[in-house]
Amino acid sequence: MDDQQLVRAFRNDGDQLAFSELLNRHQNKIYSYIYSMVGNQETANDIFQETFTKVITKMDDTYNEQGKWIAWVMRIAHNATIDHIRKRKRFVDVSSPNDDADYNFYDRLQDTESPSAQDDMEFGEAKTSLMKHIGSLPKEQREVVMLRHYYEMSFKEIAELTDVSINTALGRMRYALINLRKMFDKENGKEYDYAQRG
């Protein structure tokens, strides 16, 4: 059964197995996107659950079956993630008035986490250096990389979702790749200046 059939089975017949199948099919990508954006497992858990609670309750009203179900879910997940980051950023801005405006958001987020939460930043320290570098990217660049990687979105879709032009989305991707490349090179002993942040 494809996604549309499963969605219909859940909406019309309350088929919980159909919903379970939908969740199993897409949960990893959605959770990975959220986790890679917020960098904290507890927060990612909360946002993931909030996303699916909205999916369950709003599926009857706001989901149009003409569109892809996963695209609709991704939009909810993305909005929930961005909302959380904005709230967190506001909190950080208020609590740390001396922060440098150019200072990496992800680093600021790390600074504000509690020690136990910091332990959960597995991809920053214990996981791969790749996740650490991606976590170091500015939010806008990281967002484009994640949406492209986990959701396999076209740049047109990314542009629509993030409310920017396609060229801006492409530019952010390009800067993200340049920055990552330099981070990898630096890690391998080469010194580069960071590319201009998009």
Add this chain to the structure above:
Amino acid sequence: MHNADDELCLKYVLNELDPSEVLLVERAMANDDDTLIEVESLRLTLRKIDRMPEYKPPRHVQQRILEEAKRHAEERYQQSRIINFFSFQNTVSYTAAAVAAVLLISISYGMYQYAVEYQQAPNASADVQEGFAPANFTQTDAPVIDFSTSNSSAGPNKRTVFSAGSAGSARTLQPSFNNRYDTGLKYSRTSGNLSQFSTAGGFGGGSFSSGRNQSFIPLQLGNSNLSNSLNRSNTRTINGYSIK
């Protein structure tokens, strides 16, 4: 290398170019080492990103979501049952109301028709009696019976029509739904001829009798005063009809 070229290289790596643009980039790569290095470098970085691991949500989070889905499905099922019940009830009540309305209209119409026919009966009988009344029929031949004072089984609410003459027979009618139209029919059989020749107009007091040789026979219907007044009244003739 220009910024526009960089974007073309990125689009090339991301497979976002038209075939014509692909050819353009490949030609540039063949002629320019910098372009080739740029494209290969981007491709290498993207390959690293492709190795980004997928994370699985914890089991307890999945469980909570599934429970939420179950609860929502059950709530929706209950709501749909209630809605179905009410829609069934509505259907039943609308049908019952429609049937009741049709019945009411039918009964009302039937009663109205009955009343109209009952009202028109005096004229009809007046028409009928013309030419059929026996010539020897006189007022003295027709007995007047006051039922208001009698203990007849017919009772005061029943109409009794008496025939004049020995061969006459009596007929009892059911009371009208509207006593104001206290109209009676009188049949008389004299010498084997059946004549319907007289009506009494209830409270209106109008009685019709046609023909000179025909006598009006007042019919007393539960009101002795009315009957007496009718008996005392004189007879007038209008357009050949005698009105008493």
